[in-house]
Amino acid sequence: MPKRDKEDAPANARPQTRRPGGWSIVVALILALALVPLLAIGWRATGDSTGMWPHILANVLPASTLTTVTLLAGVGVMTLVIGTVPAWLVCRYDFPLRRIYDWALVLPLAIPTYIAAYTWGEFADYTGPLQSALRELAGFQTSREYWFPDIRSTGGAIFLISLVLFPYVYLPARLSFRHQGLALLDAARLLGAGPVRLFFRVGLPAARPAIAVGIILALMETLNDIGAVEYLGVRTLTFSIFDTWLNRSSLAGAAQLSLVLLVIVFAFVILEKHF
Secondary structure, three states: OOOOOHHHOOOOOOOOOOOOOHHHHHHHHHHHHHHHHHHHHHHHHOOOOOOHHHHHHHHHHHHHHHHHHHHHHHHHHHHHHHHHHHHHHHHHOOOOOHHHHHHHOOHHHHOOHHHHHHHHHHHOOOOOHHHHHHHHHHOOOOHHHOOOOOOOOHHHHHHHHHHHHOHHHHHHHHHHHHOOOHHHHHHHHHOOOOHHHHHHHHHHHHOHHHHHHHHHHHHHHHHHOOHHHHHHOOOOHHHHHHHHHHHOOOHHHHHHHHHHHHHHHHHHHHHHHHO
C-alpha cells in the first residue's frame, strides 16, 4: 500500500508540533519585560499604605472613579461624532479642499494633550484674547456681566482631549468607509435611502468594528493622560495616583489605585478583542 503524501492528508488533521523558533523567544522576552511593571505594581500594592487605604476608599476612589467615567463617556461620544462624520464626508462627497481635509484631520495627533490644554487655557482665560475681544465688542467690564464656559473643568477636559484624540477614530473609520462596496450603497439608494439614512443605516453599521477599536484606543489614551487633567484641575484616577504617591507619600496606596485603573484597562482590552 503506497504511503500518503502530505498533500493527501485530511484537511482537519492536526498540524505537527514545532519547537519554538527564534522569533517566539523574542516575543516571550518582550512579553516578560512588559509584565515586569504590572508585577511590580501588584507587589507594591501589598505593602503598608500607612492607614491611607480607608481614606482612599471613602474619599478619593468614589469621586475619582466618577470623574474618570464621566470623562471617558464624554470623550467616547465626542470622538465618535467628530471622527466618523468628517471621515464619511471626505470619502463619499466631493467639495472644495477635500484632499487637504483628508490628511489635515490627522494632524491633531501630533499635538500632545497637555500642550493643547496649556494653549486653550491661555487662549480662553479671562485675560486671553478670546474673552478680551468679547468684552471689547459687548462693552462688558467684569466677568460677572457675562457667562463664558470654564475650560478648567471636566467639560473642558472632554472638549480638549477629544479635539486631540479624534483621529484615532477618524483613521479607521475613513479606511472602512473607503473599502465599503459601492454596490451596497447603490442598492440602498435604489431602495430610497437618502444621505442621512445612508450614513446611519448602511455606512455606520458596516464600519462599527473599526470605529469601536478607534474609540477604545482614544479612551486608553484618555486614561493615560496626566498633564492635561492636572492643568485643568480634573481629578481622575490617574491624577489621584500621582497625588497619593507624591503629595501624600504613599506608594502602596498609589499602587492600590493603579490596580483599579488596570481593571478598566483590561476591560477595554477585552472589548477591543470582542470587536
